[in-house]
Amino acid sequence: MAIKRRAEANMDGDPLIPIMNLVCMLIPLLLYGAVFIKFMTIEVNSPKISSGAPADPQEQDEKLNLTVMITDQGFTFKVNPKFRLPWMGMATDAANAGPDIPKKDDDWDYAEFNRKLKELKESHREETQLILGAEDDIKYDVLIKAMDWSRGTGEDPLFPAVTLTRGVV
Amino acid sequence: MNSQQPDNEVDALWLEKRKAAKAKRKQRAIEPPVLMITSLMDAFTIILVFLLKSFGADPVQIRESDDLRLPRTTSSKNLEDAVVISISSKAIQVDDRKVADLRNGMVDESLKRDGADGLLINPLYDQLKEKVQHLKMVAARTGSEFKGKALIVGDKGTNYRVITEVLYTAGQAEFNNFLFVAAEGKLEP
Incomplete structure (x- = not known):
């Protein structure tokens, strides 16, 4: 009699079993599709490859025109010659000339890169544009790190508007 | 007894x-x-x-794998709904559809319009053009605007050469708004 009563009590849970089955199927499915790493984006302008109509020379003359090249040896800076800083080599052949910021401990010196950008930003508060180029075999990871270090913070931005350029100029 | x-x-x-x-x-x-x-x-x-x-939570699903290890970034810009061009260490894909294989991290010259020095990757261009036509048709029907936005999901070991080739090809196929995707991380000097 007691067994019968207990079995009857168990029957109360029965309507939940199909739902349980459904939930048990949904959990592995969602676990497979779930993303636990948050993905972020960095906006970039298209690479400058073809030469379009030339910009107004007078306007260009007043701009910083900051270009940073990432080579296997380090970072090389190029700016409007009017705003050249003493530590800038500004060699015409960036690929063969020594970098302005050489690699440190076999890695690119991002901290120094950031310091140099801050130095440039101090004299050009309104500038946000940075043209970034790299040698063909420079890895995507290095490019992203360079973009991160050149962006600055929300309150203190450096050069967040990045335009990629093809190869080393 | x-x-x-x-x-x-x-x-x-x-x-x-x-x-x-x-x-x-x-x-x-x-x-x-x-x-x-x-x-x-x-x-x-x-x-x-x-x-x-x-x-x-995310408008597009991105999955890391052995061939697609994303770099880390400090950017605070969230993902947006767009065409996903992923560059793994083995292949280039458009919205999970493989369009070109990579050999030693480079696109084979036979797949490019102008050979080894060329920038335009033919199969990628064809696939992106198809996407553009579809997106323009959807935009026309819904009364919205075609934005030409593409998410670039690259493996952290991808060569810069491949990145520029992909961006150039996408640019030729009327994409002009690029967002590089990376996993959330911290700045490490």
Whole structure:
């Protein structure tokens, strides 16, 4: 009699079993599709490859025109010659000339890169544009790190508007 | 003789009681276990809600793998709905559809319009053009605007050359708004 009563009590849970089955199927499915790493984006302008109509020379003359090249040896800076800083080599052949910021401990010196950008930003508060180029075999990871270090913070931005350029100029 | 009979009776009674106890134990053993389903349902519902939330948070689904290890970034810009061009260490894909293989991290010259020095990757261009046509048709029907936005999901070991080739090809196929995708991380000098 007691067994019968207990079995009857168990029957109360029965309507939940199909739902349980459904939930048990949904959990592995969602676990497979779930993303636990948050993905972020960095906006970039298209690479400058073809030469379009030339910009107004007078306007260009007043701009910083900051270009940073990432080579296997380090970072090389190029700016409007009017705003050249003493530590800038500004060699015409960036690929063969020594970098302005050489690699440190076999890695690119991002901290120094950031310091140099801050130095440039101090004299050009309104500038946000940075043209970034790299040698063909420079890895995507290095490019992203360079973009991160050149962006600055929300309150203190450096050069967040990045335009990629093809190869080393 | 008489004194032995009560003993036998006691033994029989004891055996009978033992048998009854054994039968009772056996009956209890085969009784189905009671499953406390309500508390289990509560736990499952919480897990389900959490997973559903994490599943639907991003407009596009990006999955890291051995061939597609994303770099880390400090950017705070969230993902947007756009055409996904992924560059793994083995292939280039457009919205999970493989369009070109990579050999030693480079696009084979036979797949490019102008050979080894060329920038335009033919199969990628064709696929992106198809996407553009579809997106323009959808935009026309819904009264919205074609934005030409593409998400570039690259493996951290991808060569800059391949990145520029992909961006150039996408640019030729009318994409002009690029977002590089990376996993959230910290600045490490």
